[in-house]
Amino acid sequence: MLGPFWLTISMGIMVAxxxxxxxxxxxxxxxxxxxxxxxxxxxxNLISGLITDACTALSASEGMIxxxxxxxxxxxxxxxxRNMIMFGHNIVVYLAVAVIFGIKPSLAxxxxxxxxxxxxxxxxxxxxxxxxxxxxxxxxxxxxxxLLQIMFxxxxxxxxxxxxxxxxxxxxxxxxYHFVEIIRAPxxxxxxxxxxxxxxxxxxxxxxxxxxxxxxxxxxxIPYWV
Numbered sequence: 001m002l003g004p005f006w007l008t009i010s011m012g013i014m015v016a017x018x019x020x021x022x023x024x025x026x027x028x029x030x031x032x033x034x035x036x037x038x039x040x041x042x043x044x045n046l047i048s049g050l051i052t053d054a055c056t057a058l059s060a061s062e063g064m065i066x067x068x069x070x071x072x073x074x075x076x077x078x079x080x081x082r083n084m085i086m087f088g089h090n091i092v093v094y095l096a097v098a099v100i101f102g103i104k105p106s107l108a109x110x111x112x113x114x115x116x117x118x119x120x121x122x123x124x125x126x127x128x129x130x131x132x133x134x135x136x137x138x139x140x141x142x143x144x145x146x147l148l149q150i151m152f153x154x155x156x157x158x159x160x161x162x163x164x165x166x167x168x169x170x171x172x173x174x175x176x177y178h179f180v181e182i183i184r185a186p187x188x189x190x191x192x193x194x195x196x197x198x199x200x201x202x203x204x205x206x207x208x209x210x211x212x213x214x215x216x217x218x219x220x221x222i223p224y225w226v
Contacts, residue, residue, distance in 0.1 A: 004089055012093045015041060022158050031101045033160075038097045039184040040157040046087045047119065047179055048148045053079045054127040055134040055141035062226040072215070072222065076127035080120060094187065106189045115182035115192065118200050122179070125207035132214050135225040151176050175203050 018041075019034040026033070057079045058065065058072065065075075097103075134140045155176045164170060171177050178196040185192045 004085075005092075007086065008089050008092050011041075011045075011090045012096070015093055015097075018158060026159065026163065028160065035094070035097050035101060035103055035188060036160060036184070037158060038094050039187055040180060042087065042090050042094060043180045043183045044152060044155070044157050044176075045090065046083060047176065048152070049083045049086065050080065050119075050123040051126060051130065051148065052141070052145060053083060054123070054130040055144055056131070057127055058131040058135045058222060059138070059226050065223055065226055072131075072219070073124065073128065076124055076131065079127060080123050083123075084120075103189060108189055108191045109186050111186035111192055112183055115186060118182060118204060119179055122200075122204050122207055125204070125211040128211040128215055129207065132218055132222065135222060136218075155180065175199060179203075 015034070015038045019030065019037050022037070023030050023033040054076070057075045061075045064070065065072075130140075130144070134144075151174075154170075155174055156171060157180070161168065161171045161177075172195065178199040181196045182192050182200055185196075
């Protein structure tokens, strides 16, 4: 009867458990920590899901690629749409947290629209780049999965940046932090730092340049690699 909302329920249980545990360990008020943690996990799951699924976006569509001539971006868009649907189901958890702790939307909340658009723009470029590379080298998805597990703990998801005190450079040099922040900060009612916009924009430009170069050079080999 619940269908895909089982995903929402499991996410809610995990966020509640981690919130009470780490909130007490870090000695942070629950009304401050739980919304921060909830959005951090939701946005991280979206970003990591996009990267992980990008690795197999082409190889998983082997049958269609060999039988029907379609733009390769179509398989990337399908992957992005699937992850956005999952994100939409999980965002219900944050809405419940926002109601419980009285988080009200503000003008800064509108910044979530360009933030989410920038993440999706990167998802297309990374999807094209990663899917081509992973179609050629089948061990890359396992490497990417391992690296994402490490980056989860190095990114301020379950811990707040203020805890590092004089080592903030470890946070600000982390690209995942900036992409999480351009969505998380507006939804918490905070403005996004200019540094995060510039960092995300620079990564987007580099990602698209690499994606277009790889697509132009290796497009004809994709049917043989998958």
